[in-house]
Amino acid sequence: xxxxxxxxxxxxxxxxxxxxxxxxxxxxxxxxxxxxxxxxxxxxxxxxxxxxxxxxxxxxxxxxxxxxxxxxxxxxxxxxxxxxxxxxxxxxxxxxxxxxxxxxxxxxxxxxxxxxxxxxxxxxxxxxxxxxxxxxxxxxxxxxxxxxxxxxxxxxxxxxxxxxxxxxxxxxxxxxxxxxxxxxxxxxxxxxxxxxxxxxxxxxxxxxxxxxxxxxxxxxxxxxxxxxxxxxxxxxxxxxxxxxxxxxxxxxxxxxxxxxxxxxxxxxxxxxxxxxxxxxxxxxxxxxxxxxxxxxxxxxxxxxxxx
Amino acid sequence: xxxxxxxxxxxxxxxxxxxxxxxxxxxxxxxxxxxxxxxxxxxxxxxxxxxxxxxxxxxxxxxxxxxxxxxxxxxxxxxxxxxxxxxxxxxxxxxxxxxxxxxxxxxxxxxxxxxxxxxxxxxxxxxxxxxxxxxxxxxxxxxxxxxxxxxxxxxxxxxxxxxxxxxxxxxxxxxxxxxxxxxxxxxxxxxxxxxxxxxxxxxxxxxxxxxxxxxxxxxxxxxxxxxxxxxxxxxxxxxxxxxxxxxxxxxxxxxxxxxxxxxxx
Numbered sequence: 001x002x003x004x005x006x007x008x009x010x011x012x013x014x015x016x017x018x019x020x021x022x023x024x025x026x027x028x029x030x031x032x033x034x035x036x037x038x039x040x041x042x043x044x045x046x047x048x049x050x051x052x053x054x055x056x057x058x059x060x061x062x063x064x065x066x067x068x069x070x071x072x073x074x075x076x077x078x079x080x081x082x083x084x085x086x087x088x089x090x091x092x093x094x095x096x097x098x099x100x101x102x103x104x105x106x107x108x109x110x111x112x113x114x115x116x117x118x119x120x121x122x123x124x125x126x127x128x129x130x131x132x133x134x135x136x137x138x139x140x141x142x143x144x145x146x147x148x149x150x151x152x153x154x155x156x157x158x159x160x161x162x163x164x165x166x167x168x169x170x171x172x173x174x175x176x177x178x179x180x181x182x183x184x185x186x187x188x189x190x191x192x193x194x195x196x197x198x199x200x201x202x203x204x205x206x207x208x209x210x211x212x213x214x215x216x217x218x219x220x221x222x223x224x225x226x227x228x229x230x231x232x233x234x235x236x237x238x239x240x241x242x243x244x245x246x247x248x249x250x251x252x253x254x255x256x257x258x259x260x261x262x263x264x265x266x267x268x269x270x271x272x273x274x275x276x277x278x279x280x281x282x283x284x285x286x287x288x289x290x291x292x293x294x295x296x297x298x299x300x301x302x303x304x305x306x307x
Numbered sequence: 308x309x310x311x312x313x314x315x316x317x318x319x320x321x322x323x324x325x326x327x328x329x330x331x332x333x334x335x336x337x338x339x340x341x342x343x344x345x346x347x348x349x350x351x352x353x354x355x356x357x358x359x360x361x362x363x364x365x366x367x368x369x370x371x372x373x374x375x376x377x378x379x380x381x382x383x384x385x386x387x388x389x390x391x392x393x394x395x396x397x398x399x400x401x402x403x404x405x406x407x408x409x410x411x412x413x414x415x416x417x418x419x420x421x422x423x424x425x426x427x428x429x430x431x432x433x434x435x436x437x438x439x440x441x442x443x444x445x446x447x448x449x450x451x452x453x454x455x456x457x458x459x460x461x462x463x464x465x466x467x468x469x470x471x472x473x474x475x476x477x478x479x480x481x482x483x484x485x486x487x488x489x490x491x492x493x494x495x496x497x498x499x500x501x502x503x504x505x506x507x508x509x510x511x512x513x514x515x516x517x518x519x520x521x522x523x524x525x526x527x528x529x530x531x532x533x534x535x536x537x538x539x540x541x542x543x544x545x546x547x548x549x550x551x552x553x554x555x556x557x558x559x560x561x562x563x564x565x566x567x568x569x570x571x572x
Contacts, residue, residue, distance in 0.1 A: 076400070090392065094321070
């Protein structure tokens, strides 16, 4: 990517006493990107997020948001950030609307019509004048998103945003975040310990373990898979050993766990299928053995527990 | 500047949208009413001047206002921590100092508003029940008999100065401990224990008592030519104000340092 990053972490380190909580984390998030921050509980996700939004001091290193240092130019840096840190804890004795007015007053130039727009955006029109203490966790989460996007931030930071949401709510949030990234070019930084979640939501993920980033990788989307990509494909056939011999050089075949497994691109998969059928084999199923993020995660963290 | 006023507006909204605040106002209005009803029904023939009534009722109310201010101090800082809302409050384009200042000013305004309400209610209720007297002969102070307005206003001013210092003490505890319960408990404990410590030091004849906070909260002892709260150590209002001022500055400085420096977990 040639664009300049919205947020840049440079060797960010956090020590509490002699303990190093966060160890030289460096990463960049670009406009329009949904970036996942994945790690077991206690690996330092929330600590990193707290440093990103200036709630915690940084022992060494720096975090730049839109080029402004969060330590030295806090107001300029934080102006570009919207965030929910941990749970969306809002003023329970105020209504949802009063909460939004409260936060809108803290940033110049947010009009009443912008508040109304955001209320519509998160689908809270019917309940916005109720007190927050009457809200379900899902509604508080929506209000949390509303206060975070009120001032049109360039960087949206969400800590475990799907906590407490039902499957429909999770899907809605996912679609909304992707839309925000795509249409407004917002950089979205999401932490989670749920791999499946991240896989569906993110463009790239950093894997965090014991305060270190052990890997940063792109998440492949189905829609982006091209002809050139080679996958491991399982062929469910009646005589795997014979079928392997019948391939005759199409793809890279082998027997794995008694099943015929071939590494091949899409076109070759179709060719293999045709050949097997013509040779009289019964093909019961063809399945792409996608490496899930979970597999990748377990590879990287060598199977340590994932919270 | 206009933007800072919006922070103050937010803090006021958070104070006045709470039921507890209005319960406090109900006390300030209700207590003088109940007291005058009691006085009228018990001693109907003995005349009480409106000023004497105002003095007695106000004495009760200012102590109550000190407690209410401590409770609010616990709310405005520690309350944000215990509710977790501090995390959303501090990630706005404002320095922590500005946020803290808006909270402190809102707290002082709350104390001022309650004090003004106490003044207005005790004056109005007293006049309504006991009639208005220009020179109340049942007041024990010469100044109060001659010029009850000046006496009462000065009395309220002194009490408000004490309220400000108590507010700054509670505010500091609130910012340091970040726990509402602890703030209320600790502040009230200090205020009560303070009186005991003062008594003890005076009994032991230690002049250092002159520099402790607690006796100086009784500024009204200078009214009518008094020599201050410690009969053994005659002092002046200026001296008392200086001692209070130093304490005030220390409390505010500690609150500011801690609030600015500490991580929000």
